[in-house]
Amino acid sequence: QQPVQSPQAVILREGEDAVINCSSSKALYSVHWYRQKHGEAPVFLMILLKGGEQKGHEKISASFNEKKQQSSLYLTASQLSYSGTYFCGAAPPSQGNLIFGKGTKLSVKP
Amino acid sequence: DAGVTQSPTHLIKTRGQQVTLRCSPKSGHDTVSWYQQALGQGPQFIFQYYEEEERQRGNFPDRFSGHQFPNYSSELNVNALLLGDSALYLCASSLRSGVYNEQFFGPGTRLTVL
Numbered sequence: 001q002q003p004v005q006s007p008q009a010v011i012l013r014e015g016e017d018a019v020i021n022c023s024s025s026k027a028l029y030s031v032h033w034y035r036q037k038h039g040e041a042p043v044f045l046m047i048l049l050k051g052g053e054q055k056g057h058e059k060i061s062a063s064f065n066e067k068k069q070q071s072s073l074y075l076t077a078s079q080l081s082y083s084g085t086y087f088c089g090a091a092p093p094s095q096g097n098l099i100f101g102k103g104t105k106l107s108v109k110p
Numbered sequence: 111d112a113g114v115t116q117s118p119t120h121l122i123k124t125r126g127q128q129v130t131l132r133c134s135p136k137s138g139h140d141t142v143s144w145y146q147q148a149l150g151q152g153p154q155f156i157f158q159y160y161e162e163e164e165r166q167r168g169n170f171p172d173r174f175s176g177h178q179f180p181n182y183s184s185e186l187n188v189n190a191l192l193l194g195d196s197a198l199y200l201c202a203s204s205l206r207s208g209v210y211n212e213q214f215f216g217p218g219t220r221l222t223v224l
Binding site: 002030032034040041042043044047050054055087089091095096097098099100101102103 | 116133141143145151152153154155156160165166168200204205210211212213214215216217
């Protein structure tokens with residue numbers, strides 16, 4: 001079951017904040033966040049494990065609510081370079097593959 | 111430290127043909143996963159290889175097959191190409207025994223089927 005991302009798209013001015021949400025109907029072991037710019041490969045941003053461990057870039061923060069099977073990515077003081085499509089990838093227990101959402105397109109304007 | 115590499119970058123084929131895409135994982139990684147990404151969509155899992163065996167498979171027909179070599183590199187083969195196979199094919203590598211199992215993607219191969 002594909003995770004659901006919201007919003008589908010968001011436009012920001014430089015310096016503004018944004019939250020991108022990802023929810024799954026199935027139990028998850030971990031949630032992975034990626035950013036993809038047009039014509040490029042997805043770039044790893046953050047991984048959150050069941051139990052609270054996480055690993056990612058210093059300037060990116062995220063949360064994982066295990067009970068609700070939801071994750072949120074927090075982008076603060078946005079920069080032009082934050083523009084791109086953000087994908088969450090859900091990893092079910094005992095499975096190594098990722099099931100990706102449809103993505104959230106973020107545009108940061110000067 | 112080389113990241114994930116894929117070849118070729120672009121490929122144009124006609125319906126019914128066969129294609130082979132190649133992937134070299136990031137140094138130190140032992141697991142390779144393949145994804146298909148249609149325009150405007152998230153990547154869709156095709157299959158994953160570890161220790162030269164297919165370990166998991168997504169909802170893709172048998173026309174999609176793969177291989178992993180002793181040096182951990184991998185190939186994706188698609189037979190009897192259909193127009194709907196046109197997509198960006200992404201390879202991702204990871205370390206199976208790693209705690210976090212983060213996957214790193216290559217630049218992809220853009221396949222166009224005419």
